[in-house]
Amino acid sequence: MTALSTRSARHFGDVGNTGLPTESGVIRLATGQAPSPSTGETVEFDRAAVQDNDMIIAGDGLRDVLARIEQVAPTNAAVLLEGETGSGKELLARMVHARSSRARGPMLRVNCGAIPAELVDSELFGHERGSFTGATSTRLGWFERADGGTLFLDEVGELSLPAQVRLLRVLQDGTLERVGGGKSLRVDVRVITATHRNLRAMCAQGTFREDLFYRIGVFTVRIPPLRDRRDDIPALASHFAKRAGVRLTGIPLVPSASELEDLQDYRWPGNVRELAAVIERAAILGGGRKLEVRAALGDGSAPSRALETGDPSKMNSNANPVSLPSTPHASAFPTLEETMRAHIHRALVLTRGRIEGRGGAADILGLNPHTLRGKMRKLRIDWARFRTIAVVPQALDGAEQAIGVAANEDAP
Numbered sequence: 001m002t003a004l005s006t007r008s009a010r011h012f013g014d015v016g017n018t019g020l021p022t023e024s025g026v027i028r029l030a031t032g033q034a035p036s037p038s039t040g041e042t043v044e045f046d047r048a049a050v051q052d053n054d055m056i057i058a059g060d061g062l063r064d065v066l067a068r069i070e071q072v073a074p075t076n077a078a079v080l081l082e083g084e085t086g087s088g089k090e091l092l093a094r095m096v097h098a099r100s101s102r103a104r105g106p107m108l109r110v111n112c113g114a115i116p117a118e119l120v121d122s123e124l125f126g127h128e129r130g131s132f133t134g135a136t137s138t139r140l141g142w143f144e145r146a147d148g149g150t151l152f153l154d155e156v157g158e159l160s161l162p163a164q165v166r167l168l169r170v171l172q173d174g175t176l177e178r179v180g181g182g183k184s185l186r187v188d189v190r191v192i193t194a195t196h197r198n199l200r201a202m203c204a205q206g207t208f209r210e211d212l213f214y215r216i217g218v219f220t221v222r223i224p225p226l227r228d229r230r231d232d233i234p235a236l237a238s239h240f241a242k243r244a245g246v247r248l249t250g251i252p253l254v255p256s257a258s259e260l261e262d263l264q265d266y267r268w269p270g271n272v273r274e275l276a277a278v279i280e281r282a283a284i285l286g287g288g289r290k291l292e293v294r295a296a297l298g299d300g301s302a303p304s305r306a307l308e309t310g311d312p313s314k315m316n317s318n319a320n321p322v323s324l325p326s327t328p329h330a331s332a333f334p335t336l337e338e339t340m341r342a343h344i345h346r347a348l349v350l351t352r353g354r355i356e357g358r359g360g361a362a363d364i365l366g367l368n369p370h371t372l373r374g375k376m377r378k379l380r381i382d383w384a385r386f387r388t389i390a391v392v393p394q395a396l397d398g399a400e401q402a403i404g405v406a407a408n409e410d411a412p
């Protein structure tokens with residue numbers, strides 16, 4: 001493994017936050033020096049360099065993606081970002097906006113998967129007062145609010161077919177009507193869409209309109225999953241470790257070479273979001289003074305991850321496939337459902353029942369909040385119970401027993 005130092009990473013600071021991003025070639029490290037509690041090395045740090053919107057680019061895995069973003073950003077073209085959950089689509093959408101002539105205008109994100117079907121029209125296009133029960137005042141929709149700027153429609157594949165028809169109309173004509181309003185209103189909005197779904201396959205199945213697909217997909221950018229750009233992992237992990245350390249103790253943490261190797265061996269189904277969550281968990285488990293990467297990765301044994309990746313070369317020297325423990329008796333082995341329930345419990349304990357937003361349970365688990373709510377309903381997990389729990393990281397493992405499983409209540 002070539003461990004890339006964070007200094008060889010390119011760093012796009014504050015993408016979409018303060019206008020044009022700063023591309024400096026290195027991570028900004030400026031204002032301090034401190035001995036790292038994990039390695040003893042002296043590390044330089046800068047609180048401002050560990051912000052949520054920072055984008056780290058290290059290996060070549062995103063080179064093509066960035067080249068395409070550079071090409072399309074200054075134009076007014078619709079952009080479709082395709083990639084697995086947590087791969088960085090939103091950050092890239094913000095980069096497109098920040099590098100466009102609309103950078104000083106609004107950049108709004110709408111999660112199409114989170115809008116109930118009956119509210120899509122009102123949410124996207126607004127409504128007039130009295131147009132339906134509960135419409136007590138006139139409300140601007142997302143398109144009107146994004147006028148002069150960019151509207152990022154995340155999870156566009158979740159829109160119902162009727163909603164797709166209405167979206168197509170705005171994209172074609174640049175005009176919309178509020179619900180209950182007879183007037184046609186003109187809006188000037190650049191639309192960026194994102195999905196983790198295969199929209200071509202959905203078109204073939206008839207669940208996504210082909211005409212809309214061509215409209216939103218004028219320029220498509222496909223973001224590779226993290227497991228296909230493992231060279232990015234050291235720089236990303238170092239960045240997240242620094243951020244976690246600064247947040248917890250004011251001093252950055254630094255992953256060791258063997259920890260970076262462990263991280264590179266894992267498959268990262270939740271992509272960069274999962275990596276950030278694992279590092280944060282590792283920092284909490286280490287009391288803010290060191291990283292407990294193996295514990296944070298789950299059972300922490302390299303052989304099981306090697307088996308997961310199917311790559312025998314990733315097994316450590318002690319691992320002998322022939323001497324793996326024999327299959328435990330079925331009743332002693334937790335089912336996938338039990339494991340999933342326990343894992344969701346842990347995340348909810350950590351976030352005190354908060355599902356949405358940065359650091360929320362969905363974020364930690366590398367899931368879309370909509371998907372997490374669905375799973376919680378299915379597993380009959382009551383989120384409200386977690387809101388009163390005090391967070392004691394060391395006690396997380398026992399959390400599921402302490403809390404139990406509630407019956408049949410919906411998540412927020």
Ligand SMILES: Nc1ncnc2c1ncn2[C@@H]1O[C@H](COP(=O)(O)OP(=O)(O)OP(=O)(O)O)[C@@H](O)[C@H]1O
Nearest residue numbers: 052054055056084085086087088089090091272273
């Ligand atoms: N290259 C990167 N550098 C730093 N942080 C990153 C990078 N890529 C992703 N992240 C972080 O990972 C998390 C997930 O990224 P983002 O929200 O952009 O993913 P997404 O593909 O839009 O996810 P979803 O499909 O679930 O909405 C965010 O916290 C983001 O800041």
